[in-house]
Amino acid sequence: MDILIVLEDNNGKIHRMGLESIAAAQQMAGDLGLTTGALVMGAHGDALAEEASGFNIGEVLKVNSEYVASYSSDGYAEAVKQVIEQENPNYVIFGHTYQVRDYAPKVSAKLMKPFLVDNVAVRSNNGKPVFTKLMFNGKLFSDVHANGDGPFLISFQSAAFSSDKAESGSADVRDCSVNIDASMIRTESESPFQEEAGGVDLTSANIIVAIGRGIGKEENVPLAQDLAKAIGGELASSRPVVDAGWLPSAHQVGSSGQSVSPKMYLALGISGAIQHVVGMKGSKNIVAINKDSEAPIFEIADYGVVGDVLEIIPKLTEALNE
Amino acid sequence: MKIAVLVKQVPGAESPLPIQPDQSWVDEGAVAYMMNESDNYALEEALKIREVNGEGEVVAVSLGPDRIQKVIREALAKGADRAIHIQMETAGAIDPLSTAGLFADALREENFDLIFTGLQSDDLGMGQTGIIIGEILGMSTASLAMATEVGDGKIKVKRELEAGWFQWVSLSLPASVSIQSGLNTPRYPSLKGIMGAKKKEIKVVTPSSPDPTQSLEKVYVPQSDKQTVMIEGSADQIVGKLVETFRNNIKVL
Ligand SMILES: Cc1cc2nc3c(=O)[nH]c(=O)nc-3n(C[C@H](O)[C@H](O)[C@H](O)COP(=O)(O)OP(=O)(O)OC[C@H]3O[C@@H](n4cnc5c(N)ncnc54)[C@H](O)[C@@H]3O)c2cc1C
Numbered sequence: 001m002d003i004l005i006v007l008e009d010n011n012g013k014i015h016r017m018g019l020e021s022i023a024a025a026q027q028m029a030g031d032l033g034l035t036t037g038a039l040v041m042g043a044h045g046d047a048l049a050e051e052a053s054g055f056n057i058g059e060v061l062k063v064n065s066e067y068v069a070s071y072s073s074d075g076y077a078e079a080v081k082q083v084i085e086q087e088n089p090n091y092v093i094f095g096h097t098y099q100v101r102d103y104a105p106k107v108s109a110k111l112m113k114p115f116l117v118d119n120v121a122v123r124s125n126n127g128k129p130v131f132t133k134l135m136f137n138g139k140l141f142s143d144v145h146a147n148g149d150g151p152f153l154i155s156f157q158s159a160a161f162s163s164d165k166a167e168s169g170s171a172d173v174r175d176c177s178v179n180i181d182a183s184m185i186r187t188e189s190e191s192p193f194q195e196e197a198g199g200v201d202l203t204s205a206n207i208i209v210a211i212g213r214g215i216g217k218e219e220n221v222p223l224a225q226d227l228a229k230a231i232g233g234e235l236a237s238s239r240p241v242v243d244a245g246w247l248p249s250a251h252q253v254g255s256s257g258q259s260v261s262p263k264m265y266l267a268l269g270i271s272g273a274i275q276h277v278v279g280m281k282g283s284k285n286i287v288a289i290n291k292d293s294e295a296p297i298f299e300i301a302d303y304g305v306v307g308d309v310l311e312i313i314p315k316l317t318e319a320l321n322e
Numbered sequence: 323m324k325i326a327v328l329v330k331q332v333p334g335a336e337s338p339l340p341i342q343p344d345q346s347w348v349d350e351g352a353v354a355y356m357m358n359e360s361d362n363y364a365l366e367e368a369l370k371i372r373e374v375n376g377e378g379e380v381v382a383v384s385l386g387p388d389r390i391q392k393v394i395r396e397a398l399a400k401g402a403d404r405a406i407h408i409q410m411e412t413a414g415a416i417d418p419l420s421t422a423g424l425f426a427d428a429l430r431e432e433n434f435d436l437i438f439t440g441l442q443s444d445d446l447g448m449g450q451t452g453i454i455i456g457e458i459l460g461m462s463t464a465s466l467a468m469a470t471e472v473g474d475g476k477i478k479v480k481r482e483l484e485a486g487w488f489q490w491v492s493l494s495l496p497a498s499v500s501i502q503s504g505l506n507t508p509r510y511p512s513l514k515g516i517m518g519a520k521k522k523e524i525k526v527v528t529p530s531s532p533d534p535t536q537s538l539e540k541v542y543v544p545q546s547d548k549q550t551v552m553i554e555g556s557a558d559q560i561v562g563k564l565v566e567t568f569r570n571n572i573k574v575l
């Protein structure tokens with residue numbers, strides 16, 4: 001096969017970004033005249049293979065090894081590397097998940113082949129793919145290509161492709177064996193856990209008032225608290241506000257925080273980095289206030305104000321309280 | 323415990339990013355540089371481990387042109403013991419495999435117990451340099467560290483998973499760990515630290531640049547097809563229009 005899609009397990013189902021990867025691979029296959037295959041592994045390998053076989057993919061490969069039954073970066077990197085060596089694809093497609101961040105760079109190093117990450121689009125230029133990648137925290141885009149011979153590792157950003165676009169079909173499942181032994185696994189993992197939510201449920205909020213680093217300092221946080229109260233909304237934030245200890249982590253929206261879809265999301269002093277945006281772009285109405293007219297948040301905002309949040313927030317609270 | 327910390331100089335969050343006429347890169351002359359955010363946390367974590375252990379060495383390592391000596395000095399002022407500067411022109415260079423190879427070459431002989439990097443650079447956002455270095459040097463690796471515990475020839479790392487989940491992973495040493503922002507409170511350099519930094523060693527190495535495995539064609543400002551209604555005027559007018567929008571358009575009041 002020419003394109004190998006690596007599918008991630010999400011409790012027995014294909015991770016949403018895996019479905020998006022299928023759509024991405026299908027587009028590349030169409031544009032460049034290439035064939036596809038998908039790879040599944042882990043404790044839920046059978047269920048994932050079954051699900052994957054329902055898509056328009058050349059074939060589905062299933063790795064059976066006790067060393068990939070649960071995730072370890074060493075085990076997964078070695079397994080994927082060996083499958084790539086056996087199958088010799090030119091492109092290996094991943095979703096840009098946290099798990100992929102953890103082990104795919106190791107595959108790149110083992111093969112000494114580049115890992116082109118976090119792409120939002122791909123197009124063909126004279127039969128060679130050119131990838132569009134976010135840089136500078138989403139403020140700029142860049143066009144990137146790989147040099148030399150494949151295999152090339154490629155990851156796509158969340159929602160770069162719509163999972164609805166993944167074409168269905170029927171694919172055969174083939175078992176694949178890899179040669180891994182215990183000495184290769186240098187890590188030991190405990191069970192995943194969630195931290196106390198602290199009584200903040202942003203997911204059911206109708207209105208969210210979210211602050212970013214633009215709020216300036218901890219002493220300004222109450223201004224936003226007052227606004228949230230005046231408008232009957234919940235207070236949320238971007239990551240730097242939590243990192244600085246200005247709000248507890250339960251308030252964080254984004255890829256490592258909560259995903260929200262309120263009727264109105266008021267983004268105050270938030271630049272709109274992709275890791276924040278993935279957690280709030282489902283909001284019905286996004287209102288952004290930012291002093292930088294070029295902040296990426298304005299690319300997704302329904303309403304925008306170029307201005308100083310420290311000036312606008314107190315006046316807005318006052319007007320709402322009248 | 324001998325710890326290398328990679329600190330990268332990147333455009334600050336508020337820096338202007340004008341693009342060069344040929345679109346090959348940003349106009350570096352107009353950029354306000356800072357230490358990469360997650361690297362600052364990585365440095366703090368390394369300094370804390372040295373302090374808790376009461377012994378050991380923290381070595382700041384950076385790759386780039388002469389301007390990066392500023393972040394190297396900053397790391398030394400905060401408490402790193404010495405530094406390595408891998409001198410290299412980096413404008414428009416975007417190949418983590420090559421960069422990581424140069425770091426691995428510079429660090430191999432030093433036999434570090436730990437290499438800490440930031441999770442990702444705020445300019446290129448590759449999120450892989452530290453892990454590749456670890457793999458090349460035969461170290462165990464972990465990404466997205468939100469806490470560390472060192473002891474018994476191991477490092478335990480609390481890894482961030484998606485959507486607010488975490489997992490403790492224990493790694494054999496030597497290990498290369500990439501650090502996520504927010505796991506500690508980075509210190510500011512003291513006046514004494516700043517003075518002392520001037521006397522600390524910065525070893526400069528000048529390798530030749532390898533052939534890149536990936537290349538940048540151009541950088542540009544993203545275009546969106548979303549129609550954003552811009553609300554303008556004086557602060558009072560803006561507030562009036564916002565309240566109207568909340569009431570009549572979004573219907574939340
Ligand atoms: C793996 C990973 C996971 C991550 N997870 C998350 C996550 O879950 N959630 C999250 O939010 N981020 C997350 N991040 C971080 C993310 O990449 C960004 O760094 C972060 O979202 C930026 O937050 P910000 O917009 O508040 O800060 P900045 O990017 O610094 O933006 C501040 C904005 O405020 C504006 N501003 C400044 N002063 C004012 C003023 N007085 N008035 C008006 N505007 C002003 C500036 O113009 C700027 O646009 C993650 C990163 C990684 C790598």
Ligand SMILES: Nc1ncnc2c1ncn2[C@@H]1O[C@H](COP(=O)(O)O)[C@@H](O)[C@H]1O
Binds near residue numbers: 330361418439450451
């Ligand atoms: N040129 C560099 N100089 C110093 N550190 C770097 C450099 N490039 C990458 N790093 C380190 O590797 C991390 C990840 O970078 P990246 O893989 O580009 O996202 C950064 O946070 C730094 O700690």
